[in-house]
Amino acid sequence: MKVRRSDRLIDMTRYLLERPHTLVPLTFFSKRYESAKSSISEDLAIVRRTFAQRQTGILETVPGAAGGVRYIPIMGQVEANDFIAEMAGRLSETDRLLPGGYVYLSDLLGTPEVLRQIGRLIATQYLDQKVDAVMTVATKGIPIAQSVSQYLNVPFVIVRRDSKITEGSTVSVNYVSASSARIEKMELSKRSLAAGSGVLIVDDFMKGGGTVNGMRSLIAEFDAKLVGISVFAEGNFSGDRMVSDYTSLIRVDEVDTKANTLHAVAGNYMDKNAARLEELAK
Amino acid sequence: MKVRRSDRLIDMTRYLLERPHTLVPLTFFSKRYESAKSSISEDLAIVRRTFAQRQTGILETVPGAAGGVRYIPIMGQVEANDFIAEMAGRLSETDRLLPGGYVYLSDLLGTPEVLRQIGRLIATQYLDQKVDAVMTVATKGIPIAQSVSQYLNVPFVIVRRDSKITEGSTVSVNYVSASSARIEKMELSKRSLAAGSGVLIVDDFMKGGGTVNGMRSLIAEFDAKLVGISVFAEGNFSGDRMVSDYTSLIRVDEVDTKANTLHAVAGNYMDKNAARLEELAK
Known part of the structure; x- marks a missing residue:
């Protein structure tokens, strides 16, 4: 009919x-x-x-x-600006600051509407690049990886810090946590990533960049290619970051552990994507 | 205009x-x-x-x-049947059986298209119930929880087996793992669930039901209410299950550890939802 x-x-x-x-x-x-x-x-x-x-x-x-x-x-310029401003506001709310300079994000990263926007925003940056898989580390990066993977329509893979028996054979790397200066281990199921894949790394929060750097080593171990690094929020980090080329939606710029408050502002997303967003608006 | x-x-x-x-x-x-x-x-x-x-x-x-x-x-009857049959076929593929009777699922649970269908299917069952939050345990239940939460448009919360400093105060319970008969601990961030919430438990794979039972205790600790339990796959379990009222999309009914093969069939989803799906088809 x-x-x-x-x-x-x-x-x-x-x-x-x-x-x-x-x-x-x-x-x-x-x-x-x-x-x-x-x-x-x-x-x-x-x-x-x-x-x-x-x-x-x-x-x-x-x-x-x-x-x-x-x-x-895609997410247009106006909507992107509004969303980033809204999130910076949400992060600056009282009671978010946790011991060690971490920020409580589980409420935001457990809300479908917020995840949809984060996914659409990050996917806009990579819309014309060859992304074959989105990679993140368990646990809190997973919702972001899943949302980005939906908008790019490619699989996502989860790197783990703990060894689980339900993953089959794995490939592991050691990495240095920049915040704690300790050597840690992370691993990924052997069959989850094909050689030559273009991989986009995403995570919820970046401090020194040690974890992201570990994922970069894993990508090299799998003979895959790094396409980009996007994080929801970057923290205030006084030392040398192990990762320089990344995109953040939000940046935590002031932390007052005495008053237990923090102040968050827009990350470098809009700067990095200014030309692209202008082009898309036409 | x-x-x-x-x-x-x-x-x-x-x-x-x-x-x-x-x-x-x-x-x-x-x-x-x-x-x-x-x-x-x-x-x-x-x-x-x-x-x-x-x-x-x-x-x-x-x-x-x-x-x-x-x-x-919603997901209609025909589509639901087709999807469950397709997944049973995918699970029966060679090389999925891991030591201990576990099944490798990371490829399926990392594919946006598969997750969309799982989410829509599970959400159909609870469309007229008061679900305020979807709960799962890290790590592999997360993609399912996120997808269901999208279709029900409610937040999801992640219970953890490891203690992380970035969650703030937590409430913990002990639970018995039915497969290993060991006592374990799981915890949930205190501020992530309000008293009185209707909670839907989801997970990727259920064997003895110990983990699901642990989440049930957590729900009681938070003075919340259990709405239902849905798992993607239920394993072959010879002992007494700790959980009886649950819905599964897939059931692993034969495991041959010598030949390293398994056979999966439809779970109890279609039986449990027969009347509802008939009604929706009108």
């Missing part, structure tokens, strides 16, 4: 939103709705226009016989 | 899909698109019809001054 345009637009929108970065051939929609390719093309032009106006995503057209459309989620 | 119907339908669909179980007043859409309430009502009727036809969700109407619409994601 031929499907009406209004019904097609609704179902098409849902279908595309659930499959970011996936090439969908026009013939697929044409069959699904028993409609002519020319009608489908018109539908997609409307979807493209609406997504662009609302700054929620790009609908990319790939021409030719093997072509189709691909939905690429 | 007044927005055209086609554009409204696309943006409305996206807006609703991103906010499951959230009441959106008609006046919100009416302002957003500068369109009459009557037009918005017609739009929503089309969205409702398309969602119902494709069995992707229910668009519930709440009448009255404080009313609006609410999108409730």
